[in-house]
Amino acid sequence: QQQVKQSPQSLIVQKGGISIINCAYENTAFDYFPWYQQFPGKGPALLIAIRPDVSEKKEGRFTISFNKSAKQFSLHIMDSQPGDSATYFCAARPHSNYQLIWGAGTKLIIKP
Amino acid sequence: DAGVIQSPRHEVTEMGQEVTLRCKPISGHDYLFWYRQTMMRGLELLIYFNNNVPIDDSGMPEDRFSAKMPNASFSTLKIQPSEPRDSAVYFCASSRAGKSYEQYFGPGTRLTVT
Numbered sequence: 001q002q003q004v005k006q007s008p009q010s011l012i013v014q015k016g017g018i019s020i021i022n023c024a025y026e027n028t029a030f031d032y033f034p035w036y037q038q039f040p041g042k043g044p045a046l047l048i049a050i051r052p053d054v055s056e057k058k059e060g061r062f063t064i065s066f067n068k069s070a071k072q073f074s075l076h077i078m079d080s081q082p083g084d085s086a087t088y089f090c091a092a093r094p095h096s097n098y099q100l101i102w103g104a105g106t107k108l109i110i111k112p
Numbered sequence: 113d114a115g116v117i118q119s120p121r122h123e124v125t126e127m128g129q130e131v132t133l134r135c136k137p138i139s140g141h142d143y144l145f146w147y148r149q150t151m152m153r154g155l156e157l158l159i160y161f162n163n164n165v166p167i168d169d170s171g172m173p174e175d176r177f178s179a180k181m182p183n184a185s186f187s188t189l190k191i192q193p194s195e196p197r198d199s200a201v202y203f204c205a206s207s208r209a210g211k212s213y214e215q216y217f218g219p220g221t222r223l224t225v226t
Contacts, residue, residue, distance in 0.1 A: 032213035043217025070128035
C-alpha cells in the first residue's frame with residue numbers, strides 16, 4: 001500500500017527560527033508532492049508543490065527540498081512567524097490516479 | 113470565485129438519524145473529493161468524482177455512507193443511519209483536470225452524532 005510518512009507530529013519553533021517538516025514515501029510512482037497548510041476551523045490550502053524532477057522549489061519563506069534517491073522531501077519555513085502556526089500536511093499524487101496520498105500532519109507552533 | 117461551498121457548517125444529530133452534507137464545487141473544476149478528518153485518523157479520502165462520475169469509493173467506511181453528484185455544481189454525502197463514531201469534520205474539495213494535486217477545500221461540516 002502506498003504511504004507517505006510525516007514527521008514530527010508536532011513542532012515548536014521560536015519566532016525567527018527555521019521550521020523543518022519531513023516526509024518519506026515508499027515507492028516511486030508519484031508525480032507531484034504538494035504541501036498543504038491548515039488553520040484551525042478551516043480546510044487545508046495548497047501551500048507549494050514540487051515535481052520529482054526538481055530538487056528544490058522556493059516560494060517566499062517556504063522551500064521544498066526533494067531527495068529522489070532517498071525518497072524524502074521536506075518543507076522549510078524560514079524566519080518563522082506566529083502567523084505560520086498551523087497544521088502542515090505533505091502529500092503525494094500517484095501516476096495512476098488523481099487522488100492524493102496524505103501524510104498524518106504536523107502541528108506547528110511558533111512562539112513569539 | 114466564491115470557492116467551494118459546503119452546508120451545513122455544523123450538524124448535531126442523534127444516533128440513527130439520516131444526515132446529508134452538501135457541496136458546491138468551484139465552477140469549471142472536473143474533480144470533486146469528499147474527505148473526513150478526525151484527530152485519531154487524520155485526513156481520509158472517502159470518495160472522489162470525475163465529471164460527476166464516482167471513480168474511487170474505496171474509502172467509504174461502510175454501506176451507511178453514500179455519495180452522489182447529480183450535476184457539475186452539486187454533490188451530497190449521506191449517512192444513514194448515523195452513529196457516534198461518524199462524528200468528524202467532513203470536507204469537500206475540488207480541482208481542475210490535470211492539476212488534481214491542487215485541491216481547493218471547502219470550510220468543512222462539523223458533524224456531531226450523539
